[in-house]
Amino acid sequence: SATCTIADYLLERLVQLKVTNIFGVPGDFNLGFLDYIEDHPKLEWPGNCNELNAAYAADGYARVKEGSLGVLITTFGVGELSATNGVAGAFSEHVPILHIVGVPSTAQQRSKPMLHHTLGDGRYDAYHVASKQFVKADANLTDKNTAAAEIDRLLTDCVVNGRPAYLMLPTDIVHERISSKRLLTPLNVQPPENDPESEDFVCDEIVKLVDAADGDVIVLVDACTIRHNVKDETLALLEKTKFPVYAAPMGKTAVPEDYERYGGIYVGSISRPEIKEKVENAKLILSIGGLRSDFNTGNFTYQIPQNRTIELHSDHTRVQYATFEGIGMKRLLPKLTGRLQPFKDSAKLITVPKFTLPVPDEGNETISHLWLWPRVGKFFKAGDVVVAETGTSSFGILDVPLPHGAVFLSQILWGSIGWTVGSTLGAAIAARDIGLGRTILFVGDGSIQLTVQELSTMIRTGVKPIIFLLNNSGYTIERYLHGEKRRYNDIVNWKWQKLLEVMGGTEGETCQSYLVKTKTELSNLLDNEEFAKADKIQLVEMIMPMHDAPRALKVQAELSGKSNKYVA
Amino acid sequence: SATCTIADYLLERLVQLKVTNIFGVPGDFNLGFLDYIEDHPKLEWPGNCNELNAAYAADGYARVKEGSLGVLITTFGVGELSATNGVAGAFSEHVPILHIVGVPSTAQQRSKPMLHHTLGDGRYDAYHVASKQFVKADANLTDKNTAAAEIDRLLTDCVVNGRPAYLMLPTDIVHERISSKRLLTPLNVQPPENDPESEDFVCDEIVKLVDAADGDVIVLVDACTIRHNVKDETLALLEKTKFPVYAAPMGKTAVPEDYERYGGIYVGSISRPEIKEKVENAKLILSIGGLRSDFNTGNFTYQIPQNRTIELHSDHTRVQYATFEGIGMKRLLPKLTGRLQPFKDSAKLITVPKFTLPVPDEGNETISHLWLWPRVGKFFKAGDVVVAETGTSSFGILDVPLPHGAVFLSQILWGSIGWTVGSTLGAAIAARDIGLGRTILFVGDGSIQLTVQELSTMIRTGVKPIIFLLNNSGYTIERYLHGEKRRYNDIVNWKWQKLLEVMGGTEGETCQSYLVKTKTELSNLLDNEEFAKADKIQLVEMIMPMHDAPRALKVQAELSGKSNKYVA
Numbered sequence A, B: 001s002a003t004c005t006i007a008d009y010l011l012e013r014l015v016q017l018k019v020t021n022i023f024g025v026p027g028d029f030n031l032g033f034l035d036y037i038e039d040h041p042k043l044e045w046p047g048n049c050n051e052l053n054a055a056y057a058a059d060g061y062a063r064v065k066e067g068s069l070g071v072l073i074t075t076f077g078v079g080e081l082s083a084t085n086g087v088a089g090a091f092s093e094h095v096p097i098l099h100i101v102g103v104p105s106t107a108q109q110r111s112k113p114m115l116h117h118t119l120g121d122g123r124y125d126a127y128h129v130a131s132k133q134f135v136k137a138d139a140n141l142t143d144k145n146t147a148a149a150e151i152d153r154l155l156t157d158c159v160v161n162g163r164p165a166y167l168m169l170p171t172d173i174v175h176e177r178i179s180s181k182r183l184l185t186p187l188n189v190q191p192p193e194n195d196p197e198s199e200d201f202v203c204d205e206i207v208k209l210v211d212a213a214d215g216d217v218i219v220l221v222d223a224c225t226i227r228h229n230v231k232d233e234t235l236a237l238l239e240k241t242k243f244p245v246y247a248a249p250m251g252k253t254a255v256p257e258d259y260e261r262y263g264g265i266y267v268g269s270i271s272r273p274e275i276k277e278k279v280e281n282a283k284l285i286l287s288i289g290g291l292r293s294d295f296n297t298g299n300f301t302y303q304i305p306q307n308r309t310i311e312l313h314s315d316h317t318r319v320q321y322a323t324f325e326g327i328g329m330k331r332l333l334p335k336l337t338g339r340l341q342p343f344k345d346s347a348k349l350i351t352v353p354k355f356t357l358p359v360p361d362e363g364n365e366t367i368s369h370l371w372l373w374p375r376v377g378k379f380f381k382a383g384d385v386v387v388a389e390t391g392t393s394s395f396g397i398l399d400v401p402l403p404h405g406a407v408f409l410s411q412i413l414w415g416s417i418g419w420t421v422g423s424t425l426g427a428a429i430a431a432r433d434i435g436l437g438r439t440i441l442f443v444g445d446g447s448i449q450l451t452v453q454e455l456s457t458m459i460r461t462g463v464k465p466i467i468f469l470l471n472n473s474g475y476t477i478e479r480y481l482h483g484e485k486r487r488y489n490d491i492v493n494w495k496w497q498k499l500l501e502v503m504g505g506t507e508g509e510t511c512q513s514y515l516v517k518t519k520t521e522l523s524n525l526l527d528n529e530e531f532a533k534a535d536k537i538q539l540v541e542m543i544m545p546m547h548d549a550p551r552a553l554k555v556q557a558e559l560s561g562k563s564n565k566y567v568a
């Protein structure tokens, strides 16, 4: 019967899951496996500058390529441990990435020589042990007889749960031949069916509450609506029920922001007042995929009592105070849609103020946050992928309505700065794959310094993001939290205009850099069709005041000051 | 009685241990502590671009500042996990660094809210658990009553063992006041005394063997001679006994390479033939601080039987087949010196061929490895700090005799590429502190891309390393190991000449870049006194053939091919 190498088995499974690009850095324990990738007709190896950036790229790729996963390859010890933060971030934010680590051969794992990249004390399992903290599933592929099943288990756990998995691939195992029979059956990466009786019961409970609320229900979409792939199911429910819908920051673009019944971003006390009022006064809140972290909830300032709340999660449901384990939203949502449709007439009576953000006239030329965000809002097009770095950007972008089909990426829970540079690479590659529009990044001068080298990989792979670099002379978000005038919040001012060129671009041909210091300059650039076409990688350095921040960040800083002695 | 804050207690201990610079990146869980550093008259905060680079800098600092330690500060989760590889590398290579992590307050650690930088599932201990794999000691400073003792324990364990320690510093604990009384007693960071009876016994055993060998003994110094601070004790033994001495790669500069009885680098089958013969034919080998990793031993090709070997280690001694636990070399060496001195007359009879490397005349202008290394050898001066990156550099530099008082840094066991860029920053700062000479880095075009942003911190802090960048169009060392013509071993060619300028330098004023394509160009540059003065940061891009490597790497590649199926 048919056989294939373990390397090919693994790659074939990835291709079946629609993976087209694999991120990572070569190292002598993974080189043999990389041959299989380079030789594979359907797979690309962009080749990252370092492993953390590669992990971020895999994360960005997975976020844009919904239903698929990101794949990262590193080498034993030095490589994999460089990626730890990236993998942990994917865990925290429910992103499925498979971390494949090229490790010493099975013979070496038994005899434990003092190889390079070891800790020098014979512990060959230390990295594996550490990695378990940050993944949903893990395996050391030392036995060819179980290899295929182990690969299938990891991939399934990874995609179904939206969490990273960790796979140690010994140098010799790569080439071992096994039966390829299992490949004929595609992996089932859908969440399991719910127990029908409990599911019916939960539906009944929810219908009762909606009934009692007289259809005065608002839906609040959040991170896991996106991460656990229920955007379509959610939209179907919304369209059939006409319930108004708002989004938490991490749920931004879970529902198209031009949807007529969409009211904008709810983030507790940080919300715009009209949004706060609408959400908190509803008789019932149906929360879909909620993730109540500090920055996602205005520092835990939701004014919504639990007895007015229904929470749908990927693996459980909560109705008021009762938890129903194992009732996942992927299966529950379609059932609910049918049951809730009758309420649509009463729901229609509830008005939803349009989510808009007019450009203010400040009467000066300073590029302020107050002006910047609405202004760039007018620049976005349908299907753009918008990435915002932790810092003033991730707060500023929230109030901007994105156009139809736009995809918003940010790391609001994990908040690792530098993440956007790697993830923009992955996102742009995925966007190219699936036919989305431009990839547009907003990143601070501090954050980009952490991971700047990945611009080079963007240039090499020919993706063409527009990078808006907020040059505000350092770590402005931190100045708001603590140490306004401290030197530790200063950074070195780089010559940003020459950066793309240094990293392999040819200015005017494959890349273009801009410096804008005034509102007029930025406006003109945004109105320039050549620029907007995004047919090369572009970097726009925007000079902004050191002590300016979006409204939401100012409020958040005050709130965290109250809850955190340190910052006081 | 006198009190101080816990922050001040910790910083005072560091100052007592001669720490002058603390590396790291700000984050909201460490900002309050950074205030104490910024306000401290004896401490500097260089401010790194990212956490991995900061860890590397702390490592480089500790290596140059013998007897002291490196200190690294990161923030909860995102920061600390970015540094994992750097800390693990310090563990592997016996480098004392203290990793201080700013973590949520003690109250938050109890109530476990879903804060940013958490995994979102309430596990506040996950990073701590993972970190334990890579440190000698760790603590979460939640109790002010034990804080001082815990700090002392960690610092002692760190410095005495030459390994990293991990300290979680909650935001509130920083400001707590405690008694400062313990500060009056400096920490004892010397290794413990050996048990006198066993020590005497071991001395007798060794003397017997030396006697039987008729004084035909060679000393082999290795990594831990440097890392466990027995360079002086070793030199005293050598001078009193006149035993010839050789160094393993990781022991390079443990003994000054101009020492008259020093014969060069022994690395098993990879050694230069005359060295191999001398070492392997000695009747007895006294190994000091040995660390037998693959790249440090010519892929485990020592031809020295155990019954002709005595091994001195930091915490045990091995005489032929017998292990004596707890007999550490720091205390044993001075005793041995007295006992072995009488053998000096027979030892003197053994000739030691001078360790030299003449510059060959290749009759062409290509900058080959064969020519490069001896040529730069003539450029070094007494007291230079020479840093060599994993790749062709770390192999090439081995055969070059370094001048008196030079310090050699490389990561031959851990081998994490990019390490030199961060560690050069730390090394240069430490060298400035203690009055060493220039810091000179050899780094590959592939490796520098991993950590390039730290050039910016060099510029900011005003250190002035000379950076020799080997531009050989990619990962040449890997091409020798596997995938000679594979695309995954290619990289993007950057415009290296503009790099320092982009990262904050002013060409011709604070920085200078050079491009050399021929032997003559490089020779002229090396002979230029302005250049050699190193009064600004300088980068020399050297164009070299893609498929050229130092002799030692070629042999190593063949040897690992034999032992590693993958590479075959």
Ligand SMILES: Cc1ncc(C[n+]2csc(CCOP(=O)(O)OP(=O)(O)O)c2C)c(N)n1
Pocket: A389, A390, A391, A392, A393, A415, A416, A417, A418, A443, A444, A445, A446, A447, A448, A470, A472, A474, A475, A476, A477, A478, B025, B026, B027, B028, B075, B078, B079, B082
């Ligand atoms: C890996 C990592 N290191 C440190 C931090 C702490 N941190 C959060 S925001 C920030 C500053 C960001 O500065 P910048 O990108 O310039 O943003 P802006 O000035 O627009 O606020 C820092 C250092 C972090 N979140 N992640």
Ligand SMILES: Cc1ncc(C[n+]2csc(CCOP(=O)(O)OP(=O)(O)O)c2C)c(N)n1
Pocket: A025, A026, A027, A028, A075, A078, A079, A082, B389, B390, B391, B392, B393, B415, B416, B417, B418, B443, B444, B445, B446, B447, B448, B470, B472, B474, B475, B476, B477, B478
């Ligand atoms: C963090 C890390 N990632 C990957 C590797 C695998 N690796 C070892 S050497 C090397 C290539 C180095 O290339 P370069 O710096 O250009 O050196 P040279 O061409 O002089 O050999 C790589 C990718 C590693 N050792 N460490």
Ligand SMILES: [Mg+2]
Pocket: A444, A445, A446, A447, A470, A471, A472, A473, A474, A475, A476
């Ligand atoms: Mg900034």
Ligand SMILES: [Mg+2]
Pocket: B444, B445, B446, B447, B470, B471, B472, B473, B474, B475, B476
């Ligand atoms: Mg190279």
